[in-house]
Amino acid sequence: MNTSIRDALRRAGGRDPSGPAGESFDARRRWRTTLAGVVVATMALGGMTALAAAPAAADELPPAAAEQATPATDTATPPADEPAPATEDPAPTPAEDPATAPAEEPAAPVDQAAPPADVALEPADEAAAQESAAEAPVVALLVPPGDEVVDKVEICHRTDSYKNPYVINEPNANGDVDGHATEHVGPVFYPEIPKHTEWGDIIPPFYYGDPEDPSFFPGLNWDAEGQAIYENDCVVPTEVPELVITPMSCVEGGPNGQLDFTLGPLLVNLDYRVIIWDSADMNVAEFGWSGVSGEVNGSADLPPGDYTITVEQSIIVDVWELIDEQSFTIEECLxxxxxxxxxxxxxxxxxxxxxxxxxxxxxxxxxxxxxxxxxxxxxxxxxxxxxxxxxxxxxxxxxxxxxxxxxxxxxxxxxxxxEPCQPVISVVVTECPAYGGEGSALLKLSNLVEGVEYDVWVTAKGDEHGTVYDGVKTVTGDATHVAEVDVSPLAAGKDYTAWVHAVWADSDDEFELHASADFSLKPCPAAPAKPVTPAGLAVTGTSDPTGPIAAALLLLGLGGAALVAGARREGRVRNGG
CATH class of the missing domain: 2.60.40.10 (Immunoglobulins)
Incomplete structure (x- = not known):
């Protein structure tokens, strides 16, 4: 809103149409009282008085600035062309150029300004002065800048944060006029500002543009509240609710735990939400309040684990700001x-x-x-x-x-x-003793579970399901947990594997028990060598075989002739007879 229109409305007893709604006017009045007290105390400590400059300083101000710097009084005579008190919201008016601005109220006499710095006020008088300042029309408390053209202007730039509603910004002067002053034109922030109200920037008056023909910007929200915030480095004290948590493990013996918390005081013009996150950043519990004041409580049943709880508040639609975050652990119960x-x-x-x-x-x-x-x-x-x-x-x-x-x-x-223990097997071999013989193996078993029946056998190396030598033997574990099995005969010169296998079982489970061991038998010893007669050796004496052989042949011939003669005689007898 144009400054001159705003001041005119205030002099006429009306409210600024761009300000809070009527039901919030009393709250704003209390805020104004607080600000007035802050400003008065600040000026008193600095040995200053409001508008302590000489009357000539006021004469040097441009009309728009003079209007802001001049307190309104009942004795001031308004100019003839001053508009009547507003009865409805007037249309926004662009800032007037000093050369074309209408005549404004004359500056009030110096003796109507704030009391001199050396006049001490009693506490009761000071409180009354603050209340009077809140009830009286708003006046400018800071001396506006001179007519020097500036390139940049320090402003209080609005945010969407209730906790920090303003930040210091120093934009280009033209940027203030063309951007901030047209985009952020809401009212001055105050703690009781209605929910979802977008407040405006606070911009002081300044000259900008061509130094030979400067333009004047009359400021935005440059009233008592705005100036007090500006002088406080754009800081507005706001109340932040306190979160107190009480994590409890093994509630009523468990198995889960519980988190109890209190939050407050809440403000009726803000929305609040509390979220509990687990260690995987999953939302496991959420609470919310709107239009509530005072202190609230909450409780969540939680399994054992690590958690984080966050508190957020919102005054602008869909804009949340984090105001607190705490971590806690729910311990295992049993x-x-x-x-x-x-x-x-x-x-x-x-x-x-x-x-x-x-x-x-x-x-x-x-x-x-x-x-x-x-x-x-x-x-x-x-x-x-x-x-x-x-x-x-x-x-x-x-x-x-x-x-x-x-x-x-x-x-x-x-x-x-x-688990039942697995068996252990070792092998003691008996090698083949002589040419054409065989070997054997003694299988020594240990770690046998008492009462379990084991099968034991020997095959060619690595061939568990191949030909079994000497059959499958069976042993049963006893209190000694050991046993021996003899396997024979086994062919010499071969590689073997000894196997042991069993199944342990009870009413609910089965468990396989097995072990194996490789072993080998060496070949049997070689056959004994035959004696050999050396070639060319002469045979003499009784060692000469010629005589016995000749005699044998002679006897064989005589025997044969006798057998033939006998047969013939037998034939003649049969024929004659």
Missing amino acids: AVEAVATGCSLGDDGTALVSLSGLIVDEDYDWSLMGDGVDIADTLTAPSESLDVPFGDLPPGSYTFTITWTGNEEVTATATFFV
Whole structure:
């Protein structure tokens, strides 16, 4: 809104149409009282008085600036062409050039300005002065700049943040006139400003353009409130609600925990939201309030884990600003982990049960159950965590359960499996003793689980399902957990593999047991060598074989003749007879 129109409306007793709605006028009046007090105190400490410059200084001001710097009084005579009090919102009027601006009110006498700096006010008088300043028409409290042309102007640039509604900016002078002064023209911010109201920049008056023929910008929101904010480095104190959180683990014994929080005080002209995020940045709980004042509370049921809680507020539609963020952890209430630590040959398995989330000096009932195993007892927790070893366990599956006696709904369970031990096999061979003989092998077995039946056999090396030598042998584990198997005969000069296999089983589980070992037999010794007669050696004496051979042939010939003669005689007898 044009400054002259705004001042005219205020002198006439009307409200600035661009200001807050009528229902917020009292709130703005209280804000004005606070600002007036701040400004008066600031000027008093600096030894200044409002408009302490000589009357000549006021005469040097351009008309528009003089209008802002001149307090309105009932005795001032308005110029003849001053418009009547506004009854409806007038159309926005562009800033007047000093050369064409209409005549304005004459400057008030110096003796009507603020009290001299050396006049001390009583506390009651000071409070009354502040209230009077709030009720009286708004006047300029800062001396506007001279007629020197400027390139840049420091302004209070509006944001969308209620916490920090302004930031200091120093744009080009033309940018102020053509940009900020046309785009951010809402009212001056104040804490009770209605929700979704876009407030405006605060820009002081200045000359810009051609130094030979300068233009004058009368300022934007350059009233008492605007000037007080400007002089405070564009800082407007606003109230930020405080978040207080109380994380609790193991609520009513768990397993979940709980977060309780309070937030306040809230302001009725802002929206608020609280969000709880888990460690994966997932929104796990959200709360919101609109049009609420005072303190609010919230509570969320949360499983164990790490979390972050954030608080945001909004005064502009769909624009949220973060005002607080805190991290917290919900601890485990009661947890149990169990793991087998050693295999079992029958009754020597081991396991370790780890407990956490215990309440010191509280009693817990626990049990360990498996196939043929049922152990139970009561534990008084000596600390918040505890490791409990178990031994003498047969192979099989187990379930460990622990329950807090103070609340039977608080319980934790873990399962584990004790494996039966795997067998171990070694081989002692007996080599072939002589040419044409065979070898054998003695298989020594250990780590046999008591009561388990094992199959043992030998094949060609690596061929588990190939030809079995000397058949499949069977042994049963006993309390000694060892056994021996003899395999014979085995052909010498070959490579073999000894195998052992079994299946352990109970009512719930099956578990394969197996082992193997490679071995070899060396070839049998070679056959003995035959004696050889040397060539050309003379044969004499009784060693000469000629005589015996000739005699044998003679006897053989005589025997044959006798047999022929006998046959003939036998034939003649039969024929004659």
